[in-house]
Amino acid sequence: MITTDILDIQKIRADFPILNQEINGKKLVYFDNAATTQKPTAVINAIAHYYNFDNANIHRGIHTLAERATRDFEASREAVREFLGASSIEEIIFTSGTTQGINLVASTFGRKFIKEGDEIIVSGMEHHSNIVPWQMLCEEKGITLKVIPVTEQGELDMEAYENLLSEKVKLVAVNHVSNSLGTINPVKEIIALAHEYGAKVLIDGAQATSHFNIDVQDLDADFYAFSAHKLYGPTGMGALYGKKELLNAMPPYMGGGEMIKDVSFEKTTYNELPYKFEAGTPNIADVVALKTALEYADALGRENIAAHEDMLLSYATEQLSEIEGLRIIGQAKKKVSVLSFVIDGIHHQDIGVLLDNQGIAVRTGHHCTQPLMQRFNLLGTSRASFAVYNTIEEVDRLVAGIHRVKKMLL
Amino acid sequence: MTINETQDEIIEEFALFDDWADKYEYIIDLGKKLKGLPEEQKTEDNIIKGCQSRVWLNARFENGELFFDADSEAIIVKGLVNMLIRVLSGHTPNEINAADLYFIDKIGMTSHLAQTRSNGLASMVKQMKNYAIAYGLKA
Numbered sequence: 253m254i255t256t257d258i259l260d261i262q263k264i265r266a267d268f269p270i271l272n273q274e275i276n277g278k279k280l281v282y283f284d285n286a287a288t289t290q291k292p293t294a295v296i297n298a299i300a301h302y303y304n305f306d307n308a309n310i311h312r313g314i315h316t317l318a319e320r321a322t323r324d325f326e327a328s329r330e331a332v333r334e335f336l337g338a339s340s341i342e343e344i345i346f347t348s349g350t351t352q353g354i355n356l357v358a359s360t361f362g363r364k365f366i367k368e369g370d371e372i373i374v375s376g377m378e379h380h381s382n383i384v385p386w387q388m389l390c391e392e393k394g395i396t397l398k399v400i401p402v403t404e405q406g407e408l409d410m411e412a413y414e415n416l417l418s419e420k421v422k423l424v425a426v427n428h429v430s431n432s433l434g435t436i437n438p439v440k441e442i443i444a445l446a447h448e449y450g451a452k453v454l455i456d457g458a459q460a461t462s463h464f465n466i467d468v469q470d471l472d473a474d475f476y477a478f479s480a481h482k483l484y485g486p487t488g489m490g491a492l493y494g495k496k497e498l499l500n501a502m503p504p505y506m507g508g509g510e511m512i513k514d515v516s517f518e519k520t521t522y523n524e525l526p527y528k529f530e531a532g533t534p535n536i537a538d539v540v541a542l543k544t545a546l547e548y549a550d551a552l553g554r555e556n557i558a559a560h561e562d563m564l565l566s567y568a569t570e571q572l573s574e575i576e577g578l579r580i581i582g583q584a585k586k587k588v589s590v591l592s593f594v595i596d597g598i599h600h601q602d603i604g605v606l607l608d609n610q611g612i613a614v615r616t617g618h619h620c621t622q623p624l625m626q627r628f629n630l631l632g633t634s635r636a637s638f639a640v641y642n643t644i645e646e647v648d649r650l651v652a653g654i655h656r657v658k659k660m661l662l
Numbered sequence: 663m664t665i666n667e668t669q670d671e672i673i674e675e676f677a678l679f680d681d682w683a684d685k686y687e688y689i690i691d692l693g694k695k696l697k698g699l700p701e702e703q704k705t706e707d708n709i710i711k712g713c714q715s716r717v718w719l720n721a722r723f724e725n726g727e728l729f730f731d732a733d734s735e736a737i738i739v740k741g742l743v744n745m746l747i748r749v750l751s752g753h754t755p756n757e758i759n760a761a762d763l764y765f766i767d768k769i770g771m772t773s774h775l776a777q778t779r780s781n782g783l784a785s786m787v788k789q790m791k792n793y794a795i796a797y798g799l800k801a
């Protein structure tokens with residue numbers, strides 16, 4: 253059953269210095285990758301290198317350092333364009349992450365093009381960051397929020413989705429992959445259906461980008477948001493893809509330097525894409541390091557990463573299923589390496605504390621998806637999520653750890 | 663017994679444990695032993711916000727002394743709360759207010775105090791002190 257890896261996982265582990273440490277006297281097992289992945293030395297070095305050798309403010313400088321910083325910053329934009337399969341770098345806006353990308357679309361596209369009486373559709377498995385910005389917009393403008401229900405298996409009810417669609421719907425906002433369940437949603441189909449009614453679609457790609465290749469043109473997504481820190485890159489930065497004609501039609505997000513062409517007290521004209529949406533000095537070092545992170549994943553091969561993660565997921569699913577009283581939440585046919593579970597009679601927080609004492613890091617709680625937890629009548633789950641550097645032995649540690657927790661608590 | 667005498671007693675009890683599991687098994691046991699609250703007292707008013715697990719705290723003021731009852735869904739939190747109650751319950755508002763809860767650090771549970779958002783022990787201590795301030799003003 254366990255397929256042999258193309259990847260040399262021990263060699264990969266050596267690229268992540270943080271993994272080589274003890275927590276509470278035991279070798280660290282890091283299974284909280286859906287919250288954030290660890291960073292390879294190459295990414296850490298890219299940040300240090302930027303500050304050691306290239307730091308300058310970008311775009312307006314005439315001197316060599318400014319030129320170098322600008323070149324690397326824009327090279328990263330090109331790398332993101334290629335990664336997402338976008339047609340032009342004008343469609344790539346750097347953000348502080350998925351959350352900001354979604355808020356940008358809500359505040360600009362949403363404010364301008366969605367009106368009272370219109371509808372927005374989200375799904376029942378969204379992260380709060382793909383719910384709250386829309387709720388705020390709905391409240392402000394008298395828009396109605398509709399929700400695609402989630403099945404017992406943890407999949408979107410596509411029939412119900414079709415029934416929600418109408419000419420009133422102006423935007424559909426769903427995640428590509430659920431952070432709590434691991435479900436890979438049929439976003440291409442979701443987008444095609446929405447487009448039949450003239451609705452635009454925003455895809456929250458936060459959980460997808462570390463697991464497989466993205467092609468926004470093939471998906472025909474109108475907006476696609478992601479965070480660098482979930483794909484081996486730095487925290488607090490990410491990118492938003494938007495179709496050029498939409499971005500051009502949208503008003504700017506924040507006002508300030510960089511996003512303008514000319515400013516006078518009589519009239520200010522805005523800069524062209526993508527700078528129109530990038531007010532102020534950006535997070536240059538981390539933008540530069542995102543390119544390194546993308547290159548790191550490319551070098552390993554995204555198919556190879558996915559194959560390794562799938563192997564870990566199926567092994568862990570098999571092992572955990574055998575534990576009495578343990579229930580896996582989220583049994584979709586297509587999943588990434590995210591495993592949410594509950595154990596009868598045990599609160600997830602106790603599981604988290606006792607696993608941490610054994611050096612095992614999992615996430616416990618509602619995972620910023622409270623409506624989804626309510627759907628399953630849960631207050632939270634324990635979630636193990638695997639990345640390329642995780643191993644079968646570590647899954648065994650988790651299984652033994654859970655047995656130990658059960659023995660202590662029951 | 664004074665607040666500090668109870669704290670010293672707990673520190674001595676924990677000195678017997680040399681491994682994390684013994685320590686936690688003891689806390690879990692304390693959690694199981696805590697009487698908890700009847701359902702009708704697990705109200706929104708009594709809930710302590712900002713915890714990953716729900717924690718409820720109820721205070722009674724009798725003959726100048728403050729008594730606490732509490733409950734939680736998570737057993738480890740319940741065990742920690744049991745110790746807090748043992749230390750603070752039955753003292754005057756002034757004593758509770760002035761208490762320096764050094765035992766938490768001494769028994770190696772500071773991380774639970776620091777993780778305010780996830781298990782709310784710090785919120786619990788704060789709420790107990792808030793009751794002490796409120797009843798102190800009344801008294």
Ligand SMILES: Cc1ncc(COP(=O)(O)O)c(C=O)c1O
Pocket residue numbers: 286287348349350351352379381382427429430431456458459479
């Ligand atoms: C599905 C999903 N959407 C959005 C986010 C928010 O990402 P960020 O906090 O990086 O903006 C996350 C992160 O947890 C996520 O998992």
